[in-house]
Amino acid sequence: MNLLLQTTHSNLQANIAVTGSKSETNRLLLLKALFPAITLANTSNSDDSEVMEKALKGNDEIVDIHHAGTAMRFLTAFFAVNEGREVVLTGSQRMQERPIKVLVDALKKLGAVITYEKEEGYPPIRIKGQKITASKVDIPANVSSQYISALSLVASKLENGIELNLVGEITSVPYIKMTLALLNDLDIKTSFEGNTIRVYPKAEVAPKEMVVESDWSSASYFFSLVALAETASITISSYKQNSLQGDSALVEIYEKMGVKSHFENNALTLTKVPNFKLETLNLDLNNTPDIAQTIVVTCLGLGIGCHLTGLHTLKIKETDRLEALRIELTKLGANISVTNETLTLTPSTNINHNIKIATYNDHRMAMAFAPLALKVPIIIENAEVVSKSYPDFWEDMKGLGYDIAQL
Known part of the structure; x- marks a missing residue:
């Protein structure tokens, strides 16, 4: 199943219950x-x-x-x-x-x-x-x-x-x-x-x-959406401020990309900080490699660069995620280089439209690239792969105003 994603909504407002971790x-x-x-x-x-x-x-x-x-x-x-x-x-x-x-x-x-x-x-x-x-x-x-x-x-x-x-x-x-x-x-x-x-x-x-607390890896896509939107306030549940999950590092990482986090009653509200000054990100993701894909796609959408290290385990995941990112981001016009454990993205404001993103039987490839539809129409191949970790993902994207058409 290939899906064409596009949206005219630049103001995102939603309350979403995310499946358990x-x-x-x-x-x-x-x-x-x-x-x-x-x-x-x-x-x-x-x-x-x-x-x-x-x-x-x-x-x-x-x-x-x-x-x-x-x-x-x-x-x-x-x-x-x-x-x-x-x-x-x-x-x-x-x-x-x-x-x-x-x-x-x-x-x-x-x-x-x-x-x-x-x-x-x-x-x-x-x-x-x-x-x-x-x-x-x-x-x-x-x-x-x-x-x-x-x-x-x-x-x-x-x-x-x-x-x-x-x-x-x-x-x-x-x-x-x-x-x-x-x-x-x-x-x-x-x-x-x-x-x-x-x-x-x-x-x-x-x-x-x-x-079970809700899944922080799944939360990463909402952090990305808020960062890429013009204005946004998305509440996701159920999340704890003192989470056991390493990917809760998203709070600190996306603060550097203009996303403010607020915890209340086991819910997390993400809001876009207006007029935020963005800088190239240098991150060691040794403790949180699963959010690397989301972060690099967010950086592309924001037109900023990043240098990510600690990614050596990505080569033995559902696919070789580093090589997959290099191939798919290059299609979009990115200048990207990878080694066995690092990824470097050069800042650029040019993103190619209507590119088909291969997912390599990897759920995180599909979901990490989806927020980019806030910037350009994008096609996700084999989109059903999201069921591996987040079966309701595409329905939740529709709830955020995404126009999703099956090709």
């Missing part, structure tokens, strides 16, 4: 599978979370998680410690190109039985659930925080808990801290000192309702 939901779904006394509220309606929930509740020998990278990492750990259960964990063609070796190696050192069905280091993998008694393992810290979170989430169900020694520079620290905070909310004892994480064993937890 995919990151929090998937962590809590796994914890609920381990501790059934937990109940969940405001969970994400994303494809990824539905796939995760189905896999945890099902009894299939072959578990296909399609494009859901988080589910692949978390379920690898879950099934590895699920004593007596044997599964083959697989996914889409792209998922079978995304590395899993670092996590598999760590689990095997702890005593897990995992073999590769096709290519060494990549899904599909066959997992024979074991009772794990070993508790200490080293793991590279600069590849994906999801490997670390996966091990931490199952650790309390291990006889001796777990002690993770993180080797090298740690990537996406807020996501690791989110995982540990959710464990703490369930009175599971953890510590994170220096490069060592400890999660202590706990057989059961008390009944408790866990309410």
Whole structure:
């Protein structure tokens, strides 16, 4: 499904309820599978979370998680410690190109039985659930925080808990801290000192309702819309000022692009600051790589430059996001250069009209480019990909005055 996006609305006013955080939901779904006394509220309606929930509740020998990278990492750990259960964990063609070796190696050192069905280091993998008694393992810290979170989430169900020694520079620290905070909310004892994480064993937890905060990555598109509009006031819910989600850094980042944030009663109101002076952005996104696409498209729309670093994990996402950004932004007339971990955009006020943006089966490519329709008509190819994290996205864009036509 290709969509032509355009709008004559330069004044944006709306109240929008954003689906629960995919990151929090998937962590809590796994914890609920381990501790059934937990109940969940405001969970994400994303494809990824539905796939995760189905896999945890099902009894299939072959578990296909399609494009859901988080589910692949978390379920690898879950099934590895699920004593007596044997599964083959697989996914889409792209998922079978995304590395899993670092996590598999760590689990095997702890005593897990995992073999590769096709290519060494990549899904599909066959997992024979074991009772794990070993508790200490080293793991590279600069590849994906999801490997670390996966091990931490199952650790309390291990006889001796777990002690993770993180080797090298740690990537996406807020996501690791989110995982540990959710464990703490369930009175599971953890510590994170220096490069060592400890999660202590706990057989059961008390009944408790866990309410999922709305997704901050999804909020990024509204920050972008407000920055690109002439005037705007958009209220989105449900958001906390002291969020566990690393992407809440959006508040500080977009303040530099003329977006004011106001929290009240678990809602966040974004307003455009008039006559704001814009400057080239220099940002280290090592802790928040998922918002890089939104930020660079916003900068293009504002006619400012940016230099973004800490982006090395983007090459192993749904697509190689750095290369995808370079190709699609160049079509729009941008002067952009990328390395394995940086992106540099030169300031320019020229944006080409009616460009077809390829999405590469990547939900964030579709949604990051959508706000640009405030500046020029734009075509989003395979627009249905947004269902991976934000199924209601296009309806919410219509509510903001977008004219959306299917081509």
